[in-house]
Amino acid sequence: MDKNQVKRIVFKFGTNILKNEDGDICLSRLYSFIEDIAKLYKEGKEVLIVTSGAVGLGVKKLGLKTPETTVDKQAAASIGQPMLIEIWQDGFDRFGINISQILLIEDDFSVRKRYLSLRSTLSRLLEAGIIPVINQNDVILPSELEHVSFSDNDKLSALVASKLDADLLVMVSDIDGLFDKNPKEYDDAKLIPVVNKVTPKIEKLATGASLGGRGGMITKLNAAKVVANSGAMAMIVNGLTPNIIRKIFTEENTGTLFLSNNKLSSKQRWIAYATNVRGEIIVNKGAKEALIEKQKSLLSVGVLDIKGKFDAGEVVCILDENKEEFARGVANYNSVECEKIAGKHSYEIKEILGYMQSDDLINKDNLVIL
Numbered sequence: 617m618d619k620n621q622v623k624r625i626v627f628k629f630g631t632n633i634l635k636n637e638d639g640d641i642c643l644s645r646l647y648s649f650i651e652d653i654a655k656l657y658k659e660g661k662e663v664l665i666v667t668s669g670a671v672g673l674g675v676k677k678l679g680l681k682t683p684e685t686t687v688d689k690q691a692a693a694s695i696g697q698p699m700l701i702e703i704w705q706d707g708f709d710r711f712g713i714n715i716s717q718i719l720l721i722e723d724d725f726s727v728r729k730r731y732l733s734l735r736s737t738l739s740r741l742l743e744a745g746i747i748p749v750i751n752q753n754d755v756i757l758p759s760e761l762e763h764v765s766f767s768d769n770d771k772l773s774a775l776v777a778s779k780l781d782a783d784l785l786v787m788v789s790d791i792d793g794l795f796d797k798n799p800k801e802y803d804d805a806k807l808i809p810v811v812n813k814v815t816p817k818i819e820k821l822a823t824g825a826s827l828g829g830r831g832g833m834i835t836k837l838n839a840a841k842v843v844a845n846s847g848a849m850a851m852i853v854n855g856l857t858p859n860i861i862r863k864i865f866t867e868e869n870t871g872t873l874f875l876s877n878n879k880l881s882s883k884q885r886w887i888a889y890a891t892n893v894r895g896e897i898i899v900n901k902g903a904k905e906a907l908i909e910k911q912k913s914l915l916s917v918g919v920l921d922i923k924g925k926f927d928a929g930e931v932v933c934i935l936d937e938n939k940e941e942f943a944r945g946v947a948n949y950n951s952v953e954c955e956k957i958a959g960k961h962s963y964e965i966k967e968i969l970g971y972m973q974s975d976d977l978i979n980k981d982n983l984v985i986l
Contacts, residue, residue: 907985
């Protein structure tokens with residue numbers, strides 16, 4: 617699909633591109649984004665926005681330069697989130713466009729019932745002509761609550777794009793795109809306009825997070841990989857370039873475009889990119905070959921070990937003998953049951969457990985090779 621033919625677009629705006637030198641929201645830049653998005657909206661595009669910036673706004677109200685503790689960060693997010701959504705609403709009000717606010721944690725994607733509910737809600741909003749403005753719920757970050765927060769909004773935007781069947785994810789940052797070497801260190805660094813596939817070689821070109829943000833090129837490449845493997849395209853563009861959103865659809869070479877690869881079904885995407893995977897099943901060479909080459913179900917006889925705690929119906933990682941993940945699937949048994957039947961034949965399951973809810977640990981219809 618050509619980027620000019622896309623119907624549903626997710627825009628992700630990082631902290632660095634939304635703030636000015638004083639750490640405040642750069643209103644002129646943000647309103648410029650809104651103006652261009654409004655034009656796309658009125659041309660019939662469906663738009664979702666993933667935005668950072670809440671913590672940065674709240675920190676100033678607390679009289680801090682940066683949040684020093686988790687509690688500071690929670691408090692800053694609580695203060696900054698209504699301020700941030702008000703800014704977005706004010707901008708879109710000028711064009712007669714309504715928005716909604718969605719605050720998410722990782723379990724909203726991991727727990728299938730919650731994911732399906734979220735998907736239905738977002739789909740209904742788009743159907744009604746509403747632009748969802750999405751952020752992670754940084755208020756819920758205490759250490760005792762594990763597996764609730766995204767490490768960065770690049771990951772969040774990729775999950776939103778892949779699981780809402782978006783055609784394009786645009787990550788608006790403060791860099792031009794992906795270069796063949798670090799442009800901050802090498803004057804002869806060249807921008808890579810198109811990436812056919814995010815390979816290990818491409819991943820080696822990434823650098824870490826930029827000052828003031830949690831993401832970086834590594835997280836953007838990971839996001840692009842998720843989106844591309846979901847059958848959509850992704851882009852990295854520089855939001856400091858005037859009218860950059862407009863130029864995405866009017867100029868040939870803008871930023872870096874990642875082309876789509878595989879086309880996974882909605883359920884396959886949920887399994888493959890489920891967050892907060894709490895369990896691991898380690899299998900032998902024969903089981904790995906059966907899963908990959910013969911597309912078979914995972915049987916208990918091929919299991920070497922079980923790691924972590926998980927319930928039946930949850931997504932688990934499948935690792936080979938070298939402890940390298942190569943697949944994910946929905947477990948038919950919980951971790952305790954899996955430990956008891958690991959290495960055993962299917963006909964032994966009922967004798968060991970006293971019951972049999974399935975003759976395989978993971979059915980081939982609930983398994984995705986990564």
